[in-house]
Amino acid sequence: MKRYERYVAIGDSSTEGLDDPDGRGRYRGWADRFAERVARSQGSLLYANLAIRGRSTRQVRDQQLQPALQLRPDLATVFAGTNDVVSRRFDPTRVAADLEEMQSTLISAGATVLSINLPDLSPVMPMARLLRERIERLNSEIRRVCRETGAVLVDLAAYPVASDPRLWSDDRLHANSAGHARIAWALAEALEIPDTPDGWADPLPPSPPPRLTEAITAEARWIGRYLAPWIWRHLWGRSSGDELDPKRPELTSVVSE
16 A cells, blocks of 8 residues: 555535534544544554635635645645535536646645545435536536546445435535545545445435424424525625634644544
8 A cells, every 4th residue: 555644635614524523622524534544554644634614616726725735745635616516606617627726736746636526415405406407517527627637536426325314414514423434434445545444335224204394393493593594694705614724734643543
């Protein structure tokens, strides 16, 4: 196995780790979990996470790419696009160009780059049916970009388990702890990390559908707690990541669990 010394993650809230609480008032997430798997396998790893929630792909490119390069990573993950998909001015060509620039620049600097795409969110959030075409277009572009740059793609959209609501948090936009664990598992398998077990894409056991009253109550709660505040922020041009800094801006040693 190739040894990696410096891993840098760039992206938005998914890479930052929402909604996978670490028990200390912050978020863990798949990037942290992936770093821990790599460190456990080879004994050590330096890791930085520059991701900030609410960032568009262009903002990730403009704000995180150069700081990432300054850390001289030999391993990097690049994931963005969710905030573009829900934008009124979604432009998949522009998003793809920004992703391609980030991937190719990091690869040219000597990094092995991994990316993921978006699964179908319709089973998680019925309103996401309105976004299905956008997500499919974005995923098509991500697949093309990875083929052209040589980045390793973990194609979450190809596996039904990625759309299982039990792997998503209450806000329906972020993976929960179990979902983040599966993504980290998938990345480790794609990188052929030793001792990574097979099975990240295995389906969860069947579960009975919720009762109609439970479904209606859950929908109303979600609209009031998550959708309405999100709409309000966007109407005012605000982001949940305003005034936030990266959680792990410098390379530090990973403590594997």
